[in-house]
Amino acid sequence: MITIDGTMGEGGGQILRTSLSLSLITGTPVKIKNIRGKRRKPGLMRQHLTCVRACKLVSNAKVKGDELGASHLEFVPGEIAGGDYHVKIGSAGSTTLVLQTVLPALLRANSPSTIRIEGGTHNPLSPSVEFLRASFLPQLNAMGANVELQLERHGFNPAGGGAIVATVQPWTSAKALQRTEAKMNGIRAHAIVSSLPRDIAVREIDSLKERLGQDIESTIDVVDSDGPGNYLAVTVEYDSISAHFSTFGEKGVSAGAIARGLSDRVRRHLKLEVPVEEYLADQLMLPAALGAGVRYKTGELSMHSQTQLQTMALFMPDLNVELDTHGAVTDVSIQP
């Protein structure tokens, strides 16, 4: 049994989720103590309980301590089983985080799976469905996996009420991946509004164009969902990879200010001339270890990425990780 200290690195929910994923794919029982030890309200919150239970569901695991507020958890995975799964998560939790936690396991199952997750699909502080579809999944599939993700209904914070469905085929033949070139093909902007005036999206796109160039491609979607919501994203397209940046409209903050914040992040990324942005850098690490290895160029590694590597090293002592830093650029190589 591996013991994980939840106060290491970023000290939040990510350590828990990564540990659960790794426990499932390596078949190693894990004990996590001081769960979310660096958070103001430490311990298991509702969304984390949902993740734990989803992991239990796909692997018939034995779990001790899965109670609200618990700071210790013991997770002994059973055999991963493909199948049709259905999970619901409260609005504060995100469907995408649940998916990310169980996805590595489902890739390792012997049979295909469909998992339908209801709840928030566009929540701050979690990857959006657009990010997964535009940026993460194409890379995963390029490594030889076969995962499809559908957005059935948008679910914005706080109303929730959305649904995603992922179809996962067993990952049989892994390919190595190299993403070191940043040859840009174009920039796309995307705004979504639900139960809010379309005009907000129009002003956001206008503002983005002012700062990123009038020639960028743009789409506006007015969607139906349970509550109001506004999502704004910019995708930088490179040869064979995209960098996706997103933000949310906020009551009392102008469309211009929202767009400005987003375009600043895009510009900072463009200056680095690397194909992999901060969040994708973090997300590619686990598949790299599961598959046939990955090499990529990104900016400075975030605290999240560092914690991710730290946690992975505990489960996979033979993992070969090389980090090569040149100024603000990091060359990452992860080989199983």
Added chain:
Amino acid sequence: MSSKQLVVIGLLGSTLDSGSKPSRWQKWRPTVSLFQHEDLLIDTFELLFQEKFSKLAHLVAEDIASVSPETTVNLRQVEFEDPWNLENVYTALHEFAGSYDFDLDRNDYLIHITTGTHVAQICEFLLTESRRLPARLIQTRPPQKRGANRSEHGHYTIIDLDLSRYDEIARRFERERQDDLSFLKSGIATQNSAFNRLIEEIEKVSILSRDPILLMGPTGAGKTQLAKRIYDLKERRHQVAGPFVELNCATLRGDQAMSALFGHTKGAFTGAMKDRPGLMKAANKGVLFLDEIGELGADEQAMLLRALETGRFLPMGSDREQSSDFQLIAGTNRDLREQVSSGEFREDLLARINIWTFELPGLRERLEDIEPNLDFELSRYSDRTGTRVTFNKEARSRFVKFALSDSARWRGNFRDLGAAVTRLATLAERGRIVLEDVDREIDRLLATWRGLEDDTGSSNIAFLRAMKGDEYVENLDRFDVVQLAEVVAVCRTAKSMSDAGRRLFAVSREQKANPNDADRIRKYLLRFDLEFKEIQAFG
């Protein structure tokens, strides 16, 4: 952390929870907000609503299902005509509380008090406070405008009405209780554990009960003082509005007793020159302390019983009943049960006043309290006279040694001690009590007790006769009878044979390196065909 399920019961807020458009998600709705907290997992929600808000109730339930798929929502219809009418709302909620199946082994319950009218909140509070709703309260608040702990879903607070669960409040209660205990003991730091336990019980009873209290104990044990302290404690707690009225029943006889207690009308008897309301009336809403209640005559006992049972009584010579709402504290130094069997005291009256009975020990059973009481009496003297009086060291130690010794009989208990201190303090020159003062006082005390000694001697012999029979006593020398009776009397009250030995051989044992008191007693008793056990068993 508990593995119990969490059940919340809450009224639908017809205003605060309202909204049917998507924009309802942009405002704070207390009921929905309950289910948006990441650190609060509610398994079951009982949503109470009125039929006219049925549509809203269903929408709120749907929204809860969306933000909290973990929760089961039950819709419960309750009707009250006017949500601002306390009687209406209380009745409806009381009915809900009575019909709802609370399973406290499996569930923890919270009552959400943020929604509903203020009247509804008051009703929820009352029902929870009285445990008709066996729950804690949960209050929700809208999001703060700014601040580090800002949450978009607002905030919640769980309020437990069991105040003893809060450390700070519990400490305050404990301080208050200690104050009360110390107050009952007049601030005397008594050491005797039996006495301290007794005071703790009296404190509880004084605060919680208005039933009669019976204080038993020998004369001078402090019954009157304690009765007054109980009254003062009640007054501090705003539990009495009337005065403390005391009467020693032994001081009155016949008409006089009747009239003093129950009052009379003008001309009710010879000498009744004008109306007199009587002490019972005077004690209305207060406390009536009847000391030596065993001395009360039969008529007075009957009248008192009636007054205790109905709160009503008839003044002498009057045909108009009076009423008085008083709490009775009775004192006695006699065994009332014995008086019942001899027909001197009404059995039903004893039953009525024998609810909270406390037996105050005499001073000889509280030897460890002599010093604290000595200090208390000294400071009381100082307060009374404005002159500070102190013992010199040797004087104090001699007095204490005497007070603890077996020659100090303390027949009048704390009254004797108080009187001794008053005399010592009064006669002390320049506020200093010296050895000579103490020696003179010891002589005085011994003389007082000796005056009563004959009595004791004969009653000790009577006890010996009762135990062994007349023939046994007649077959002994007069010389032996006196000594044996005294030994038996000491054995009777001693804790053990060694204790009896220590008292009986207090002087001679000092000269022995290895005094075996128990053995001396056993051998002495054996000469008279007696056993220590036998004496104690006889009582």
